[in-house]
Amino acid sequence: MTVSELTRSAPPRISWRAPLCWVLLAAACLLLLLNALGLGADVRQWWLVATGQADSGTMFLVRELRGPRALGAVVVGVGFGIAGAITQSVLRNVLASPDIIGVTSGASLGAVTSIVGTSLFPAILLLGPWRLPLSAMLGAVLAGALVISLSYRGGISSFRLVLVGLGVNAGLGAGVSWMLLRAELPDLNSAMVWLTGSLSLATWDLLKPVALLVLLLGAILIILAARWLDILELGDDVAAALGLNVKAVSLILLGTSVVLAGATVAVAGPVGFIAFVAPQLAQRMFGTTHPTPGRAALTGAVLMLLADLLGQNVFPVLLPVGLVTSIAGAPFLVWILLLLSKKRS
Template sequence: MNVTVVKRPMTPGVRLGRVSFVWRPRIALVTLTLTVAAFLVFCLSIAVGDFPLGLPRVIATLFGGGEQVDQFVIMDLRMPRAAAGLVVGIALGVSGAITQSIARNPLASPDILGITGGAGAVAVFLVTMSGGAAAAVTGSVGLSGAALAGGFLTGLLVYVMAWRRGIDGFRLILIGLSVSAVMEAITTWLLVTADIRDVARAQAWLVGSLDNRSWDEVGVALWGTLAVMVVVVCVGFQFKPMHFGDDVAAGLGVRYSLVRAVLLLCAVLLAGFAVSAAGPVPFVALVAPQVAMRLTKSPTPPMVAAGLTGALLLIGADLVARTVLPVSLPVGVVTAAIGGPFLVYLLVRANRR
């Protein structure tokens, strides 16, 4: 009997000193394309407004040129909103990619796991229960800090409750759904019992919006996201063998329990920073990793591409909410309109399997 051996081409590798990685041209091309698209949409978001600016003027001003009036309009008036969309989109995209990779489930995202719900509940508590004595605390920076603390504590609670000699993806999602329902109930109770003026402010924040962002809010989210991303990059190389199972990862010397815990903590912090800057914007963390995975044809959500997709999705949705729709709406309304049908698609696809 004749046996034919088919040799498949190996994926080329690249070595830089002691660091080596696999070179995948499609992922690199898609990531580059997403980077350019996100930058162009970012500039377009700055250019559109009551005082319209052309893209060349915006790009020239961003790189240090432009007239004085352009610098004032772009850097002082419009840049905080666009920068918030960029930072929040990247943070939510990477956070969703991490949680979906850990749980090995496309439905695992900060929205589903209750992280954004916990952040919203704490922020609403601060708004509705503060009263006049704590009016200074309920400013924009205080509200962002409360949301960050709420998201972190909720994520920690979900992780502790889901831990049973390890993390099982199905159990993590079920506990996250339960915690999310409890947080929504607490938020509803706070809104029902609060003063009507505080309710209006809390509802506007709960929808998720990029309106009236300040450099203080953007700065906290930006530097916090950058710090967490450094940790993600350092730990990410050890996370890749875990896609083949814990036994394979342990055989390669990976301390998978510690790596999983660190990455899940990073996902919680990224979601917390995102919520602190823009409120609980729904479905970005769910949709972005899945779209990036399909674009790159990767078996798992790619973190860099997911972050860029999240930024592109959020800034684009904000641009649509401001210009295309007849009435200006918060960006969370547009992302919910996009993410709701996509969630149904994922459920139908999983049910067919």
């Protein structure tokens, strides 16, 4: 029997890694979500709440008190996970996440301006209840456009974009500090809480449009990226030979992810490291060659729900979710940098 006959006769190898990861992440997300809603493990209680038959106290607790916070954690995790996966995959650089290259800083400057800068820019008041998400999205888009335009030299270099992004990030951070110095106490307190990355400010009025936008843009990115990212992974020359317009596709994906990151920041502020950690963690769990937005979205939701759970129950005082993600994300960043240095040595 020849080698080719042996190969054809061998049964196909079935990998359970990806399905197992999907099941474990989905189960973890569901359990953490139920815990965030205060429902516990009572299946009957789940049904009563889902059908609106629970008592008024339980319905008020779930819908009004814990519902916005729980949904906010999922929206933020999904939005940052997808945005981070797209930027890291397109630029082929693990450091190219929205919170490192200045996108979230731009969203923060826009949002802080809408909170404390009404005396300087009275026109912001015309936006009404939409002023926070729209200002955050506008700030993110302007920051992303600035970073891409300054780093674009006949193409997008990930190394140059990260360096430019770090500089823009520092400049926008200075702008946020200047706005805070000019703020009065009531607005200053709100801005400071928001800047730490807190889910306590999430409301249904804010979540409904942002969740719809994150769902829409996230679905578009997942559908577009399903084929494009696999082709881009082969390299620009091979991708161009296969008929893909590399420059146009890269700009479309990056631009959409910037808008997605800006909308996500409006919910809970600039929550650190989720956009960086979720894609990398999902890539290592699933064993893929590059970060993928769908897997990163579910991983990001789990990380946000877990961080909020830890912040409310583990520490002696209540900690905002952004502080918890920063505490956990910093060692992960150091670990990734050590792995990269070992590969290059």
